[in-house]
Amino acid sequence: MSVRLASFLAVVTALTACQPAPEAPGETETAEPALTIERLHASPSLTGATPRSLTFSPDGSRVTFLRAKDDDASVLDLWAMDIDGGEPYLLVDSQVLAPDERELTEAERQLRERARISSTGIVRYDWDSQGEAILVPLDGDVFHVDVATGQARRLMETPEYETDARISPRGNFVSFVREQNLYVIDLESGEETAITSEGGGLVSFGMAEFVAQEELGRRTGYWWSPDEQYIALARVDESPVDNIQRMEIGADGSARVVDQRYPRAGTDNAIVELFIAERATGTRRQVELAQTDDIYLARVNWASDSATAYVQVLNRMQDQLTILTADPATGEAAPWLVENTDIWINLTNDFRALSDGTVLWTSEDTPGGFRHIQHRAADGSLINQVTSGDWVVGSINSVDMDNSLVYFTGWIETPLERHIYSVPLDGSAAPTRITSGDGRWSARFGRDATRFIGTYSDPQTPPQTALYAVDGSRIRWIEENALVEGHPYAPYLDDHITPQYGTLTAADGTELHYQIFLPADFDPNRQYPAIQYLYGGPHSQQVHRGWQSLRAQMFAQRGYVYFTIDNRGSWNRGREFEGQLRHRMGSVEVEDQLVGLDYLKSLDFVDADRVGIWGWSYGGYMTLMATLQAPDAWAAGVAGAPVTDWTLYDTAYTERYMGHPDANFDGYEQSSVFAHLDSYETPLLLIHGMADDNVIFANSVRLYSELQQQRADFEMMTYPGQRHGVRGEDRSVHLWTMIVNYFNHQLKDEG
Known part of the structure; x- marks a missing residue:
């Protein structure tokens, strides 16, 4: 075994060499x-104020985020900050909207467990496309909040629990899952339409099955087309999956038998099918995913013109990934890209369909298996390798088409530090690091790729969040979280x-x-x-x-x-x-x-x-x-x-x-x-x-x-x-x- 010592150990060794032998264990006690x-x-958390779910409003005028209450770190509210100045302000108080939040359903409890969400209050939200309203799922229902006035409209008040609620891409509709079926509400008329009605029992529509949520990083089962004409949705049939009866012992001493469809290694998975539905008529067309139903539906993305759905399909052993192009008008599909490996496929959320019809994509099909960015043509052929080397791209953050730049998170200098970089789309130059420090960064870019929300931390600095220009210069703090008095x-x-x-x-x-x-x-x-x-x-x-x-x-x-x-x-x-x-x-x-x-x-x-x-x-x-x-x-x-x-x-x-x-x-x-x-x-x-x-x-x-x-x-x-x-x-x-x-x-x- 060879060892490269850190500098501090060299000092310790030198000190030890000229000191008496170490004291016997227990001779000196450590102070309490x-x-x-x-x-x-x-509460409050010792890490300090750490905003989460940070994003820009669609018009770029605000930054919104979730923040824990000072007196209860487990309850989250929605906050905002105007880009032009001023202090962050409370936008939606969860306890005002729902003073007595009702008990979660088993489906919602499992969704949160899969997402590792232990907080209550507002745990997710969704902007409309104009930046005028925010959708807030809370208390099993859905609230539509006018940002200018702060007024909240409860879109439904039902005994059933609504999950996975989202605003459609152009802001005209709200979609959600209720009782294992997909619904849409027209925000102008208030009319509610069931896109599916056959869900129930072991069959669901628009939902992700257990292993998709827990192991594939996919927690939704439906995807809007950008023009709002279509919705791609999964149909899940869990009848082949073994029913595992778990005895849950509650904190109050109660016991109940829980029937959980849990596919253990070597047993049958759920059957997952993909359909594309016309929003206006509800007409559905099935997309053939493979010659066998023993596959995983991994991801669905849309082309910017809504003419094509890109569908990622993994084989059962997860050593082959096929990306299909599907015609929403007919459901017909054809392979766009196939990747094979003798190890396994690691999924990402890096598929970016660009406005010119080309695609950005990250792949580990490289020497050493280091994930890197590829630019591919509309037919799937490789235009150019954007990045390469013995280091890992973490994720694509943004694409600036006007200046032909790609922004990404990666580990170039050392696997211990994560930074934000820019690189020419054509791969003609090495990446340029735009963040500083010796720690870890994460970033969320605005639509125009001129600014980003950056969060930085290191071993002596708890997470600090600020608004940055794309050259890495700080514009203003969102949450400085400085380790000072208070x-x-x-x-x-x-x-x-x-x-x-x-x-x-x-x-x-x-x-x-x-x-x-x-x-x-x-x-x-x-x-x-x-x-x-x-x-x-x-x-x-x-x-x-x-x-x-x-x-x-x-x-x-x-x-x-x-x-x-x-x-x-x-x-x-x-x-x-x-x-x-x-x-x-x-x-x-x-x-x-x-x-x-x-x-x-x-x-x-x-x-x-x-x-x-x-x-x-x-x-x-x-x-x-x-x-x-x-x-x-x-x-x-x-x-x-x-x-x-x-x-x-x-x-x-x-x-x-x-x-x-x-x-x-x-x-x-x-x-x-x-x-x-x-x-x-x-x-x-x-x-x-x-x-x-x-x-x-x-x-x-x-x-x-x-x-x-x-x-x-x-x-x-x-x-x-x-x-x-x-x-x-x-x-x-x-x-x-x-x-x-x-x-x-x-x-x-x-x-």
């Missing part, structure tokens, strides 16, 4: 930190610990990035317990130079070294880096985490006998696999909501990375926790929500049973009514008090 677990989860985090700033960064080398020579938080009042002559945090799975990057979760501060300020390494298989390093776990999850990830552990234990200030490990979801799975494959490596572990057997998880995610169980029996066997359970030795705390509809509770129940059969000693905590995450201030305080106490007991011998 000011940052308590209770304050960490109270900021929620200001009282704790003196104790803030900044992570240090470095790289290690995997067994195959691959460079791996890590970050490390040193304990409060760090003394190189002491030895400290350490905690290794991990996720480890695809589509996740934990090591970066953005603002970090304050959980790291929580542990470091309590005397722990807090360490994270991104193993092979993680995100933003190209598809070949990610694809090394293909068909063998729980293998190379564990190898690389052990590289990190070996390095951690080699540090003089780390007590090698007192290193713990923890993670949630895939990180919970990794905690189990790491401690079982290296039973004497870690002193204790905490596994939250873990997958324990990939045959229990859903088709789209599992088969993308593992293939079909029938074709990879040995891979599934070795990737299961139960194949390694005879090596159980490391003390574990196991945690799961009893209403988890993603990693279903059965994963942990089976593990509890097997460990009990082995007479193994372990601890467990279940959360009634909680799904894949533990929500709410009181439960969060309970959860993290328990985890900290567990590690204190196992690694510090406290309690």
